[in-house]
Amino acid sequence: MTTSPIDEHVHELGMPAFDQRIADAVARSVELGGDKQTSLKAKDLKTDQEVRWCPGCGDYVILNAVQSFLPSLGIAREDMVIVSGIGCSSRFPYYMNTYGMHSIHGRAPAIATGLAASRPDLSVWVVTGDGDALSIGGNHLIHTLRRNVNLTILLFNNRIYGLTKGQYSPTSELGKVTKSTPMGSLDHPFNPVSLALGADATFVGRAMDSDRKGLTDVLRQAAEHQGTALVEIYQNCNIFNDGAFELLKDPLTGTQWSIPLVHGEKIVFGPDGASCVVADGWGGLRVAETNSVDEADIVVHDAHREDPAYAFALSRLSSQDLRYTPMGVFRSVAKPTYDAMMTDQLTEARSGGAGDLDRLLHGSDTWTVEA
């Protein structure tokens, strides 16, 4: 059997034949504009739009890190799509020379799901904020995670509503004084990593805006993950919540309170490795002094553990004031993706031949009226 270049293209994209017209358009654009360019530089991903975040905002740092890192994936920019919600962070797509949609508040995971499920050939990213993802869009977030659609969610957590000028958010610490809570907020915050693991997310990581190396490392693993990857990025809003992550960023306190996670290595941290993580005897984990425990009792980080309880226990080490915050990849497990299973069902349904409209419309019970 001979195949036309377009058929091969469709095949290459993993697209079933009824998506032929989409594949044709893609193929035609390549005919007209030359081969897809997969060796990019950071500048290729910049747009002519003026970046409008406040000077000093952590969003700039993340944008730069993403633009520097993405080319290493070897994906053409027309094959990347960034979908965002509403918030300062959600302005992100305008500054990326890829396809993009700046949608509505909280709904980016839903929109991205429809796109990723119908176009498994694309690399789909969601950019969202703590308010966008966890307040108004909380429902979509948990369902997207449990479905395991192939997309990467970057959750910019500045623990505040930036765009609406400084109200407390679902990640703000209890008692937070803001414009809408002059006497302090009354609601207990979410820990986004715990929430994602509760939804059985197959990939969950956390990184700091200012830590280029750590952020890039988590992003790379997230991008390579098949399924929904959630990356919580601590992001400084220097206008409405400045210094929110100082405890972890400060060279002195940072080593004391952050717990770097490296798969396959013992979880030891703090100045001179003075602290470590051990089982608490109740099925959870606790922090201990390294020299007071048996070396064999120190937990070796295993991000591939099937049962999310372990990663969940890790996420519970930190308190809302950020002491003992694990950073890195909590969980990364392989599970079939929603889009791949959907494609399989469509392929299976076609195994007996493509749909025949005439047959469908006639059904099994017809009668004929003669002229």
Next chain:
Amino acid sequence: MTGTTSQTTPEAQASAPGGLVKDVVTLDRVVIRLAGDSGDGMQLTGNRFTSETASLGNDVSTLPNFPAEIRAPTGTLPGVSSFQLHFADHDIMTPGDAPDVLVAMNPAALKANLADLPGGGLLIVDSDEFTARNLAKVGYAENPLEDGSLEGWQLVSVPLTSMTTDALADSGLGKKEAERSKNMFTLGLLSWMYHRPTEGTIRFLERQFRRKPEIAAANIAAFRAGFNYGETTEAFAVSYEIKPAPMAPGTYRNISGNQALAYGLVAAGVRSGLPVFLGAYPITPASDVLHELSKHKAFGVRTYQAEDEIAGIGAALGASFGGALGVTTTSGPGVALKSETVGLAVMTELPLVIVDVQRGGPSTGLPTKTEQSDLLQAMFGRNGEAPVPVVAPRSPADCFDAAIEAARIALTYRTPVFLLSDGYLANGAEPWSVPDTDSLPDLRVEFATEPNGTDAAGDPVFLPYLRDPETLARPWAVPGTKALQHRIGGLEKADGTGNISYDPANHDHMTRIRQAKVDGIAASLPPTEVDDPDGDAKVLVIGWGSTYGPIGAACRRIRRSGRSIAQVHLRHVNPLPADLGDIIRSYDRVVCPEMNLGQLSLLLRAEYLVDVQSHTQVRGLPFRAAELAAVLQDVIDSTGPEVQS
């Protein structure tokens, strides 16, 4: 039968094996209502009778009426489920105002439906169910079968349950299980009474219970027993014959509105060459569209049951961005949740079909009953100036064409489109002349594949909001297409480039151009059909959606009585057809019947400054043709000879 011409044709006497000779009476139309407990299988029985009837060539129209509760206590009034069907030897437009025949499977069904059966009507009841306990459940102090209260009707009391269990004595089934076949016994009896063919039902039962052959055999045995009982009993002295209706040549099938709508969407996918993506959250009475589309993956139809209505439409819009025909299906409460995303679709100018199978409102309202009260929600239920085209089917089978039309507008103009069906259309069924698929509209649209402009430096660029001069549609460039990367979103767009713009003049321009694009759809519509056979009518009746049948039937009654009336029925409510203003103004009086409190008449009055008279009803049921005819008759009577201006 009430209101029917009937004649006995002596030559058509049938002789039964028992030696009985029974008369055959020819009727031109019959309305039967089957009523029972929701566990009695009345919907299935009704659907089977409809299929038998349709295959015989009668015209048919049906009206199922479901209880609001899924499992109301057995034998109670809230648990009553009914199915009305109207069939005739001529073309009919409604499921009939009132039944000629009522089959009541228990006291609750009798109590809930008797008031609708005109005096003298045929009443068939299952006498086995009229026990003291069942009577008490619905507050009958005396057994109505015995106290003479049913004297005004032709009562035929038949022990349907025990005759079914007797017939199945050797089937090996327990009593309870055997009893469940009483609906098939009843269907058999009705099939005999109305000379319906039986092979279709037998084939259906074999298919349906393929994996449980003993159940299939029991149902078939009960069905045959019911048929034979009719033939041999003395309780029924006559049977009835309804000749086939003269119908245009063609291949016909029976189809419900939701099924036709789903088929229309599949056909739109085939005719556009695009994959259909349905994002939906279950809701009555729209869920069957989701169920039906889920079966058609072989056509590349992807169905996605979302976590809520917002995610359903969001996913559909995301798929549209990727080059699919995005569709979302829901009912009124779901539309309320989707509003913000509809606005996003207006702003991003992507194709999207939003199906609203309307039900009684507001809030949860009457989930299983019909209403047309979401028109203004579809028109205006969004923030900002957010025009959305509105298309409405007029009958169950017409849902097919209406769905294709909604897809045509969405794809051609890159816009969300509302398709407003309702509970009556969704569950009602009628014969459908199956179209030749090659004759269906060609819905192909071109994706953008190359830059369409140049920047200041003269380099080629892609302008995602550069419009087609004729349709004002913007180019559709799908991700993956080289060199056309662009960003869209809910913030106001600069004309052409699509970049964010807060410029006052640009916003004014873009607001007007989005409106102009939707208004411009009118140019693609055929001239409005005015049904004014006499040409001298002074009164015009105008409607939209599922009122087509009752309005049409009312107009026929008026014309039969020698008066003139004109009828216009709108397929497009937004934009309204370009010629509608002139048509409306050419009549002395305009009447607009609606199952809401006057939503279309509000629009017509605002649009044309014409004193449209609104006639409304929100009973959760379609209009009755006779009542509507009386209303129209009054208007005609009060419209004097031409007033000189």
